[in-house]
Amino acid sequence: DGGITQSPKYLFRKEGQNVTLSCEQNLNHDAMYWYRQDPGQGLRLIYYSQIVNDFQKGDIAEGYSVSREKKESFPLTVTSAQKNPTAFYLCASSRTALLGNTIYFGEGSWLTVV
Amino acid sequence: EDQVTQSPEALRLQEGESSSLNCSYTVSGLRGLFWYRQDPGKGPEFLFTLYSAGEEKEKERLKATLTKKESFLHITAPKPEDSATYLCAVKATSGYSTLTFGKGTMLLVSP
Numbered sequence: 001d002g003g004i005t006q007s008p009k010y011l012f013r014k015e016g017q018n019v020t021l022s023c024e025q026n027l028n029h030d031a032m033y034w035y036r037q038d039p040g041q042g043l044r045l046i047y048y049s050q051i052v053n054d055f056q057k058g059d060i061a062e063g064y065s066v067s068r069e070k071k072e073s074f075p076l077t078v079t080s081a082q083k084n085p086t087a088f089y090l091c092a093s094s095r096t097a098l099l100g101n102t103i104y105f106g107e108g109s110w111l112t113v114v
Numbered sequence: 115e116d117q118v119t120q121s122p123e124a125l126r127l128q129e130g131e132s133s134s135l136n137c138s139y140t141v142s143g144l145r146g147l148f149w150y151r152q153d154p155g156k157g158p159e160f161l162f163t164l165y166s167a168g169e170e171k172e173k174e175r176l177k178a179t180l181t182k183k184e185s186f187l188h189i190t191a192p193k194p195e196d197s198a199t200y201l202c203a204v205k206a207t208s209g210y211s212t213l214t215f216g217k218g219t220m221l222l223v224s225p
Contacts, residue, residue, distance in 0.1 A: 004157075006157075033212060042118070042201075042215035042216055042217045043158075043201070043203075043213075045213075058212070088155075090157050092157075097212075102148070102163055103213055105150075105158045105159075106157050107156055107157045
């Protein structure tokens with residue numbers, strides 16, 4: 001089935017550690033995105049990529065890093081510099097980054113700092 | 115700055131009791147308004163895209179409408195399985211080619 005796969009679903013991180021969240025899509029979409037969701041807040045954009053080997057910062061990029069070495073993959077690293085990383089992370093993709101294209105989401109990954 | 119405000123924050127309905135959710139927006143130029151449904155612990159599921167004032171779209175018990183300042187998601191004769199958080203998002207003609215989201219409306223439909 002075509003879709004967006006995020007892993008792991010649940011992840012626990014000790015303070016001071018970097019962790020990487022995986023996102024893979026088999027929709028042949030050019031554009032991919034990472035959003036963060038906190039209780040009582042709307043989704044906020046962390047990073048997005050319009051094409052392989054290219055990505056741009058979103059509204060809350062500090063403490064995060066990404067790579068886009070393959071069209072189907074867009075991993076997100078939460079670094080120790082991220083002060084409050086506990087959240088629900090959502091990966092998304094769209095056919096292109098053109099303004100009219102619909103963005104589709106994966107099932108999300110829960111990150112908890114312990 | 116693009117802004118999206120959804121109301122009410124939460125809504126409780128009896129099964130069969132129709133109602134509407136509101137999404138007010140302020141953008142420099144609207145490229146599209148999107149409605150998503152999100153179940154607890156899951157990613158948002160796409161419902162509708164509206165592009166211009168006066169446009170309407172329907173899917174089962176849901177109908178979305180759009181004016182120049184707001185969108186409504188009308189729910190007709192809801193069932194318990196319609197319980198979810200409904201998210202509204204806008205895509206502007208300037209800035210990032212991505213979405214600005216509202217905080218959502220949590221809908222609970224009781225049998």
